[in-house]
Amino acid sequence: MSCCRVKKEDTVNTSVPSKPANDKRVHHNPDFGPPTPATQPNRSPQKVTTPTATHQEERNHTPQKVTAPTATHQEEHRDSLQSNETEDDIDDSDVLTKPIPKSVTIRGRRVSVSAESMSPSKTEPFVPIVIPKSDEQKERINVTIAKNILFRGCDEDQMHNVVDAMMEKKVGLGEEIITQGAVGDYFYVIENGTFDVFVNGNKVHTYNNEGCFGELALMYNSPRAATITSTSEATVWALDRVTFRRILMENTNRKRRMYESFLEELKLLSSLEPYERAKIADALESRTYTDGEVVIQQGDVGDQFYIIESGEASVSKTEDGVEKTFPGLKKGDYFGELALLTDKPRQATVKANGKLKVATLGKAAFVRLLGPVVDILKRNTENYAQIQASIH
Numbered sequence: 001m002s003c004c005r006v007k008k009e010d011t012v013n014t015s016v017p018s019k020p021a022n023d024k025r026v027h028h029n030p031d032f033g034p035p036t037p038a039t040q041p042n043r044s045p046q047k048v049t050t051p052t053a054t055h056q057e058e059r060n061h062t063p064q065k066v067t068a069p070t071a072t073h074q075e076e077h078r079d080s081l082q083s084n085e086t087e088d089d090i091d092d093s094d095v096l097t098k099p100i101p102k103s104v105t106i107r108g109r110r111v112s113v114s115a116e117s118m119s120p121s122k123t124e125p126f127v128p129i130v131i132p133k134s135d136e137q138k139e140r141i142n143v144t145i146a147k148n149i150l151f152r153g154c155d156e157d158q159m160h161n162v163v164d165a166m167m168e169k170k171v172g173l174g175e176e177i178i179t180q181g182a183v184g185d186y187f188y189v190i191e192n193g194t195f196d197v198f199v200n201g202n203k204v205h206t207y208n209n210e211g212c213f214g215e216l217a218l219m220y221n222s223p224r225a226a227t228i229t230s231t232s233e234a235t236v237w238a239l240d241r242v243t244f245r246r247i248l249m250e251n252t253n254r255k256r257r258m259y260e261s262f263l264e265e266l267k268l269l270s271s272l273e274p275y276e277r278a279k280i281a282d283a284l285e286s287r288t289y290t291d292g293e294v295v296i297q298q299g300d301v302g303d304q305f306y307i308i309e310s311g312e313a314s315v316s317k318t319e320d321g322v323e324k325t326f327p328g329l330k331k332g333d334y335f336g337e338l339a340l341l342t343d344k345p346r347q348a349t350v351k352a353n354g355k356l357k358v359a360t361l362g363k364a365a366f367v368r369l370l371g372p373v374v375d376i377l378k379r380n381t382e383n384y385a386q387i388q389a390s391i392h
């Protein structure tokens, strides 16, 4: 098994997102598909106003303007020009316990962030936005977000709020949906379609019919860190800034901070950009095992990759009825990559040696997010043969 040590672990707990009030706003936006009749018998909106995604409203809850998810470069700039955000708008009364970074680094470029960044203004009641949708649209949203790890931490009420607040946006081929440097109003989840991401004119990433983007500007109150252009016709679901910050930001931020220093110190991931590691953090899930518990069974089909967060694991392999024991694994070591790289059954059994905590990555995320380090992973698998030979 390959070895990548970490020196320290950084686990940060943040408070639970506040529960929404029952008060809801209904919103029709002609830019996002035809308005559909409200079909919410048990959750009928009590208040009918127009939503806005501005920071101003997040503080005051005073409807001011309707800001559609930006469809073009020009519109994004228009929104940016219309933005009324000032330092005076900042509510830093409820900033999370860890100091807010003064800037975030994206591909070597530092982007300044506001002191308000991590404050979802929990002192103010949250007024959920309701954009009426057909059952067919709701079904498509549910299918789309079921595939997306960011939504897994949401409880039932939060999922309802997210589905209610999402706006469908049809994107034409070659459309610049986000422009680097612009003000961010919306977070986007891809239902279908492909997009290229450019930072300072250089292509850094491609989204292929899945994923989400646009969270950074909303989380850090910073300018858009990248330009995103569609390379096919596409359908995305746009979530306004207020709902994103109220429902999704804390989980996202908690996970990114929880795994930040852990991932930063993994040798395997050292060639990745901070943003690439942040996306890995989004996709990781922690699991704990008790002493002797089997994590991986030789011969099984493999669909997870594991990194040890704390504790130790033992590795053994049975060949021709003879069981061989390999060197144990410890914090920072990874395992489970072989089956994902080769599509072969698990080649060894891994068990917890004492209490074991691992961060796991599913196969789809492994393929999508660890692509840049696949060569390193493959190279490291050559060590297995050497270790095995030395055990005789």
Ligand SMILES: Nc1ncnc2c1ncn2[C@@H]1O[C@@H]2COP(=O)(O)O[C@H]2[C@H]1O
Pocket: 106, 107, 178, 184, 197, 199, 204, 205, 212, 213, 214, 215, 216, 217, 218, 223, 224, 225, 226, 227, 228, 273, 275, 276
């Ligand atoms: N390498 C990258 N660097 C920065 N942003 C990226 C990168 N790849 C994808 N993105 C997304 O591009 C989005 C641009 O808008 P945001 O800055 O709000 O959030 C950004 C991320 O969601």
